[in-house]
Amino acid sequence: MAKKLNILMFSGEYDKALAALILANTARQMGIDVTMFFAFWGLCILRNDSNMKGKSFYEKLLSAMTPKGPEDLPLSKMNFSGIGKAMMLEMMDDNEAPKLIDFLNSARKKGVKFYSCKLSMEIMGIDKNELIPEVEIMDAQQYLKDALESDIQLFV
Amino acid sequence: MAKKLNILMFSGEYDKALAALILANTARQMGIDVTMFFAFWGLCILRNDSNMKGKSFYEKLLSAMTPKGPEDLPLSKMNFSGIGKAMMLEMMDDNEAPKLIDFLNSARKKGVKFYSCKLSMEIMGIDKNELIPEVEIMDAQQYLKDALESDIQLFV
Amino acid sequence: MAKKLNILMFSGEYDKALAALILANTARQMGIDVTMFFAFWGLCILRNDSNMKGKSFYEKLLSAMTPKGPEDLPLSKMNFSGIGKAMMLEMMDDNEAPKLIDFLNSARKKGVKFYSCKLSMEIMGIDKNELIPEVEIMDAQQYLKDALESDIQLFV
Numbered sequence: 244m245a246k247k248l249n250i251l252m253f254s255g256e257y258d259k260a261l262a263a264l265i266l267a268n269t270a271r272q273m274g275i276d277v278t279m280f281f282a283f284w285g286l287c288i289l290r291n292d293s294n295m296k297g298k299s300f301y302e303k304l305l306s307a308m309t310p311k312g313p314e315d316l317p318l319s320k321m322n323f324s325g326i327g328k329a330m331m332l333e334m335m336d337d338n339e340a341p342k343l344i345d346f347l348n349s350a351r352k353k354g355v356k357f358y359s360c361k362l363s364m365e366i367m368g369i370d371k372n373e374l375i376p377e378v379e380i381m382d383a384q385q386y387l388k389d390a391l392e393s394d395i396q397l398f399v
Numbered sequence: 400m401a402k403k404l405n406i407l408m409f410s411g412e413y414d415k416a417l418a419a420l421i422l423a424n425t426a427r428q429m430g431i432d433v434t435m436f437f438a439f440w441g442l443c444i445l446r447n448d449s450n451m452k453g454k455s456f457y458e459k460l461l462s463a464m465t466p467k468g469p470e471d472l473p474l475s476k477m478n479f480s481g482i483g484k485a486m487m488l489e490m491m492d493d494n495e496a497p498k499l500i501d502f503l504n505s506a507r508k509k510g511v512k513f514y515s516c517k518l519s520m521e522i523m524g525i526d527k528n529e530l531i532p533e534v535e536i537m538d539a540q541q542y543l544k545d546a547l548e549s550d551i552q553l554f555v
Numbered sequence: 556m557a558k559k560l561n562i563l564m565f566s567g568e569y570d571k572a573l574a575a576l577i578l579a580n581t582a583r584q585m586g587i588d589v590t591m592f593f594a595f596w597g598l599c600i601l602r603n604d605s606n607m608k609g610k611s612f613y614e615k616l617l618s619a620m621t622p623k624g625p626e627d628l629p630l631s632k633m634n635f636s637g638i639g640k641a642m643m644l645e646m647m648d649d650n651e652a653p654k655l656i657d658f659l660n661s662a663r664k665k666g667v668k669f670y671s672c673k674l675s676m677e678i679m680g681i682d683k684n685e686l687i688p689e690v691e692i693m694d695a696q697q698y699l700k701d702a703l704e705s706d707i708q709l710f711v
Contacts, residue, residue: 388429
C-alpha cells in the first residue's frame with residue numbers, strides 16, 4: 244500500500260505555502276499519496292475568483308483584506324512593504340525556480356488531494372465557487388480520519 | 400486500544416489556538432485520546448489569573464505584556480490594532496460559532512489532557528496557580544514519550 | 556531499533572529554534588535518533604560566517620537583512636524593537652537557562668544530524684561554507700524518505 248502524507252495548511256503565507264507545495268509535489272513523484280487540508284488563512288492559497296454575491300459586510304471586508312490567490316500571499320517574515328517578497332521572487336527568477344502558482348498547478352496535475360475546512364469557510368465567508376474547482380469540503384472529523392491513516396502529518 | 404493525538408501548542412495566537420482546540424474537541428468526540436503540551440506563548444492560552452506575587456521585574460513586565468487568557472490572545476495575522484480579531488469574532492457571531500474560551504472549556508469537560516512545559520514556565524516566570532487547575536507540569540522528556548506513543552503529532 | 560525524531564525547521568525565530576533544539580537535545584539524551592532539516596529561514600540558525608563572495612545583488616541584500624547566526628535571530632512575537640528578546644534573554648539568565656547557541660552546540664556534540672535544504676540554499680543564495688561544518692545538503696525527496704522512517708515528524 245502506498246505511503247501517505249497529510250498536510251494541514253493553516254498559514255496563508257507565500258513561503259510556507261511554497262514549502263508545503265514543494266513537499267506535496269515531491270511526495271507525488273515518489274508515489275506517496277498526498278492530502279492537503281486547507282483551513283483558516285490557508286484557504287487564501289486556493290482562491291480562484293472573488294465572488295462577492297451574498298456576502299455579509301464583514302465577509303466582504305475580510306475578502307478585500309485577504310490575499311486574492313497564491314501569487315498575492317505575503318511572506319511570513321521580512322515583509323516590510325512587500326520588499327522581502329519582491330526580493331525572494333527576483334532570486335527565484337535568477338535561479339529559474341518556478342513560482343507558487345506553478346507548484347500549485349503541478350500539484351493539481353499530479354493528483355494531490357485538495358480539501359477545504361468546512362468551519363473555516365463558514366467563519367471566513369468563503370464560498371466553494373471562490374476556490375479552485377477540484378477542492379472538496381471536509382470537516383475536522385474527516386481530516387482526523389485521514390491524518391490517522393497517514394505516515395506523516397504536518398501542521399504548516 | 401484508543402488512537403492518540405498529541406499537540407505541542409507553542410504559539411499563543413487566537414486563530415492557532417482555535418484550530419488546535421477544534422481538533423482536540425473533535426478527536427475526543429471520535430474516542431481519540433488527546434494530549435496538549437503548552438510551551439512558550441502557548442502557556443498564555445491556559446492563563447486563569449494574574450498572580451504577581453514573587454515575580455521578578457522582568458517576569459512582571461512579561462506578564463503585563465502577554466495575553467491574560469484565551470480571549471485576550473492576538474491573531475497570527477491581520478492584527479492591525481486588533482481590527483482583524485474584532486472582525487473575526489463578529490463573523491463567528493454571525494455564524495453562531497463558539498468562542499475560544501468555549502472550545503477550551505469543552506476540551507476540559509471532554510477529557511483532553513493538559514500539560515504545561517516546565518522549562519517554559521521557569522523562563523517566563525509563570526506559576527502553576529496562574530493556569531487552569533487541571534494542568535499538570537511536564538518536561539520535554541515526558542512530552543517526547545507521550546508523542547512517541549501517539550498516532551498524530553502536531554507542532555502548532 | 557532506535558526511535559527517530561524528524562524536525563523540519565522552516566522558521567528562523569529565536570524562540571522556535573530554542574523549542575526545536577531543546578526537543579532535539581532531550582531526544583538524544585533518551586537515545587532517540589534526531590534529524591533536523593533546515594529550510595528557508597531555518598537556514599539562518601546554522602549560519603557561521605557571512606561569506607559574500609560570488610553573491611548576486613539580491614543575495615547580498617538578503618544576507619545583510621537576515622540573521623547572522625543563532626544569537627541574532629528575532630522572536631516570533633513581542634519583538635518591538637527587540638525589547639521582547641532582550642527581556643527573554645534576561646529572564647533566561649535569571650534562571651541560568653543556557654542560550655540558543657549552547658543548545659545548538661550541545662546538539663552538535665550529541666549527534667543530532669543536521670541537513671540543509673538544497674533548494675532553499677539556491678533560492679536564498681546561501682553557500683555551504685556559510686553554515687556550520689557538519690551540515691549535509693539534502694533535497695525534499697531525501698527529507699521525505701527520512702520523515703517516513705521517523706516516529707515523530709514536526710514542522711516548526
